Amino acid sequence: MRKKLLIIIPAYNEAGTIGQLLDKLEEPEIADIADVLIMNDASVDITPFIARNRGHNVVTHVFNLGYGSGLQVGYKYAMRRGYEYVIQMDADGQHDASNILKLYSELTTPDENGRCPDIVVGSRFMEGAGSFPISFVKQFAISMFRGIIRITTGQKITDPTSGLQGLNKRTVWYYSKYKHFDDKYPDANMLTQMILLGYYVKEIPAVMHDRSGGVSMHTGLLKQGIYMVRMVFSIIAVLLRVSSYGMDRESVNEYERIEEINNTKNRQTV
Numbered sequence: 001m002r003k004k005l006l007i008i009i010p011a012y013n014e015a016g017t018i019g020q021l022l023d024k025l026e027e028p029e030i031a032d033i034a035d036v037l038i039m040n041d042a043s044v045d046i047t048p049f050i051a052r053n054r055g056h057n058v059v060t061h062v063f064n065l066g067y068g069s070g071l072q073v074g075y076k077y078a079m080r081r082g083y084e085y086v087i088q089m090d091a092d093g094q095h096d097a098s099n100i101l102k103l104y105s106e107l108t109t110p111d112e113n114g115r116c117p118d119i120v121v122g123s124r125f126m127e128g129a130g131s132f133p134i135s136f137v138k139q140f141a142i143s144m145f146r147g148i149i150r151i152t153t154g155q156k157i158t159d160p161t162s163g164l165q166g167l168n169k170r171t172v173w174y175y176s177k178y179k180h181f182d183d184k185y186p187d188a189n190m191l192t193q194m195i196l197l198g199y200y201v202k203e204i205p206a207v208m209h210d211r212s213g214g215v216s217m218h219t220g221l222l223k224q225g226i227y228m229v230r231m232v233f234s235i236i237a238v239l240l241r242v243s244s245y246g247m248d249r250e251s252v253n254e255y256e257r258i259e260e261i262n263n264t265k266n267r268q269t270v
Helices: 018-025 047-053 067-080 099-108 136-153 169-175 188-196 221-244 249-269
Strands: 005-011 034-040 057-060 085-088 119-123 165-168 201-205
Touching (some): 005 047, 018 034, 034 047, 047 057, 165 169, 169 188, 169 249, 188 221
Parallel strands (some): 005 034, 119 201
Antiparallel strands (some): 085 165
């Protein structure tokens, strides 16, 4: 039976951790409902060979293009192959595989109004989440982004920098389009954008761990500082584009029009 869920894992030189993660994702409770795609961002170690030798699909960038670029290629892959849902997680061991079923359940369960979330964020800071150590600089950044999102959208997001997220097809379609997704650091800026555009964003507590291998893309004060400055300017750009100029709103409705056309064709075929 064709699977509806694709797990996208961006990876850059994660040979020391990718095998342990795949061990967990190959357990029947996950493997029976989800395919795995490794987005290899030009690793120079054996990361892609480990994944490919275990039967998983691997897409490789010839050059290192960054975290966001890898995710967007994964979204395009998901759309072309007809997946209904995507869960994105890191390859470094921080995101516990036990979160997969919880995220998928939330994505597919309607709320009291009969609506399913477009985006489900796995949060490190909600009640029920596992304890997760974090540096003062990162705490400051997260608090700042929380405040910005709350002020600009009215919605409380406890973990605006979480890379553990579940997305429905409507969101994946939008993210797969040119200029709709940050190809470097898609974090608080993308959540701000999607909330302003009317997407239903929900958080659930998630279990996360210290990075078990490799090197974080935010290692060092300089990189963290560049990240924070870039993120602030990116959020400002989102606010100008969506709130001030009303751009991107037409694209939101385009997906519904395409789906209606496809549904009409399917009914006529039947």
